[in-house]
Amino acid sequence: MEALPLSTAVTMGGPVVALGGVTLFFLKTYINDQKKRSTSLKLPPEVPGLPVIGNLLQLKEKKPHRTFAKWAETYGPVFSIRTGANTMVVLNSNDVAKEAMVTRYSSISTRKLSNALKILTSDKSIVAMCDYNDYYKTIKRHILTSTLGSNAQKRHHVHRDIMINNITQQFHTLVEAHPSEVVNFRNVFQSELFGLSLKQAIGKDVESIYVEELGAVLSRKEIFDILVTHPMEGAIEVDWRDFFPYLKWIPNEGFEKRLQQMYSHREAVMKALIKEHMKRIASGEEINCYLDYLVSETNTLSEQQMLMLLWEAIIESSDTTAVVTEWAMYELSRNPEKQNRLYQDIQNICGYDKITEDKLCQLPYLSAVFHETLRKHSPVPIVPLRYAHEDAQLGGYHIPAGSEIAINIYGCNMDKKIWDSPEDWNPERFLDRKSDLMDLHKTMAFGGGKRVCAGALQAMLISCMAIARLVQDFKWRLNDGEEENVDTLGLTNTKLNPLLAIIEPRNC
Numbered sequence: 239m240e241a242l243p244l245s246t247a248v249t250m251g252g253p254v255v256a257l258g259g260v261t262l263f264f265l266k267t268y269i270n271d272q273k274k275r276s277t278s279l280k281l282p283p284e285v286p287g288l289p290v291i292g293n294l295l296q297l298k299e300k301k302p303h304r305t306f307a308k309w310a311e312t313y314g315p316v317f318s319i320r321t322g323a324n325t326m327v328v329l330n331s332n333d334v335a336k337e338a339m340v341t342r343y344s345s346i347s348t349r350k351l352s353n354a355l356k357i358l359t360s361d362k363s364i365v366a367m368c369d370y371n372d373y374y375k376t377i378k379r380h381i382l383t384s385t386l387g388s389n390a391q392k393r394h395h396v397h398r399d400i401m402i403n404n405i406t407q408q409f410h411t412l413v414e415a416h417p418s419e420v421v422n423f424r425n426v427f428q429s430e431l432f433g434l435s436l437k438q439a440i441g442k443d444v445e446s447i448y449v450e451e452l453g454a455v456l457s458r459k460e461i462f463d464i465l466v467t468h469p470m471e472g473a474i475e476v477d478w479r480d481f482f483p484y485l486k487w488i489p490n491e492g493f494e495k496r497l498q499q500m501y502s503h504r505e506a507v508m509k510a511l512i513k514e515h516m517k518r519i520a521s522g523e524e525i526n527c528y529l530d531y532l533v534s535e536t537n538t539l540s541e542q543q544m545l546m547l548l549w550e551a552i553i554e555s556s557d558t559t560a561v562v563t564e565w566a567m568y569e570l571s572r573n574p575e576k577q578n579r580l581y582q583d584i585q586n587i588c589g590y591d592k593i594t595e596d597k598l599c600q601l602p603y604l605s606a607v608f609h610e611t612l613r614k615h616s617p618v619p620i621v622p623l624r625y626a627h628e629d630a631q632l633g634g635y636h637i638p639a640g641s642e643i644a645i646n647i648y649g650c651n652m653d654k655k656i657w658d659s660p661e662d663w664n665p666e667r668f669l670d671r672k673s674d675l676m677d678l679h680k681t682m683a684f685g686g687g688k689r690v691c692a693g694a695l696q697a698m699l700i701s702c703m704a705i706a707r708l709v710q711d712f713k714w715r716l717n718d719g720e721e722e723n724v725d726t727l728g729l730t731n732t733k734l735n736p737l738l739a740i741i742e743p744r745n746c
């Protein structure tokens with residue numbers, strides 16, 4: 239094509255440039271108007287605190303989600319607090335949480351990690367703690383394709399079947415050996431869930447492993463502690479420098495030593511596991527698992543990134559699903575009529591056959607038990623903190639750039655405006671709702687928007703299958719004194735004391 243003569247270009251360019259100029263002028267005026275309107279909005283109400291430390295003393299108890307929900311009754315669903323030098327905006331209702339997770343996500347997609355989480359996540363190198371960027375998009379695709387997406391979950395169903403059979407088998411063995419003695423639910427369930435996490439992540443369960451850096455053979459329990467228990471404890475370690483960033487030059491040796499030790503032990507164990515399985519891969523033995531997928535599908539990840547992604551799959555699979563299932567079994571053991579209703583439903587659909595995953599969608603009461611437990615015992619009570627990297631609006635308030643944002647899922651799930659008697663555990667409340675029975679997002683438990691939980695399907699399949707099989711095989715009741723054991727600990731609302739129950743095999 240011949241080039242346009244300069245004169246023609248100028249004649250044509252004149253109006254275009256003029257039009258562009260006018261458009262730009264209106265755009266600029268519009269943006270300025272929007273900015274003015276947003277800054278003319280009020281700031282969220284502040285919870286009164288003390289000079290310098292702000293509200294820190296009021297948050298001494300390690301369950302801020304409960305304190306926040308209480309404050310919401312006085313200050314409304316959006317309020318701000320001061321944690322030392324930082325301003326934190328706390329969101330406590332479904333509407334405003336959805337606004338933050340969906341509509342305004344682009345202004346608040348950046349994570350604000352505590353010093354402990356920065357160390358444990360190798361500075362945001364796992365999916366759940368990453369900022370929204372190209373690295374995030376790549377690794378999210380990897381975990382969904384290989385492990386957590388619906389096709390991957392279909393491929394992994396054999397691990398779930400084995401896990402559920404092992405669990406029921408172990409309870410049968412326990413009860414046969416010691417009839418009417420209490421069983422510890424967590425001991426059995428957590429160990430089997432860890433086995434499943436390892437199979438999905440690296441291909442096989444492990445009994446023990448030699449860890450060169452530690453110069454020792456570690457038992458399965460020691461591996462579990464290093465990969466799961468200790469990092470979960472470390473994640474809620476408080477470093478006072480989080481609240482006073484201008485003092486970050488002062489060392490906090492005790493904190494740094496504890497976290498560095500957790501980091502290096504985890505790294506040593508993960509390296510040992512990966513090394514063993516790289517030998518397997520080199521020998522030609524392939525297994526459908528995350529490690530084999532990462533080795534064959536990616537050549538852009540560093541060794542350290544791969545290690546972190548595999549560890550992420552292990553820790554996230556091993557914890558929250560156990561938390562929700564243990565609470566569900568606690569509630570069913572405490573409520574014999576509801577347990578009986580669930581048992582009758584399962585009998586009606588399955589007869590004397592053992593439940594299988596394809597029957598789940600025919601069991602609305604089971605789904606209601608799962609969602610009501612997620613609501614009342616929200617395993618992730620507060621979404622890992624984000625911050626507004628630009629001025630934003632939430633709930634009709636102006637949120638200045640730099641504010642930390644805490645989405646209080648527990649507060650949303652206990653909001654009296656939405657849930658009648660939210661303190662009651664009442665699965666029936668989910669039977670009235672005209673929604674898809676298998677809809678995983680009836681509560682805020684799994685978050686929402688682009689960062690919605692990637693493991694929700696896996697959590698639902700494992701938890702619902704375990705609950706159903708355990709109720710199909712046994713009648714559950716709480717051990718004496720167990721009813722009052724409702725205290726929680728840790729990052730994920732774990733029951734403080736493991737569930738102790740008395741189980742009686744049903745005639746089937």
Ligand code: HEM
Binds near residue numbers: 558562
């Ligand atoms: C009952 C069980 C579970 C609950 C209540 C839960 C809850 C959540 C919540 C609230 C988030 C959103 C965080 C945010 O918005 O920043 C999340 C994210 C995530 N969860 Fe879960 N989770 C559960 C089970 C699992 C399981 C079994 C896995 C398996 C590995 C998993 C993997 C993830 C990942 C990878 C993300 C990050 C998603 C992203 O940022 O795109 N979760 N989870």
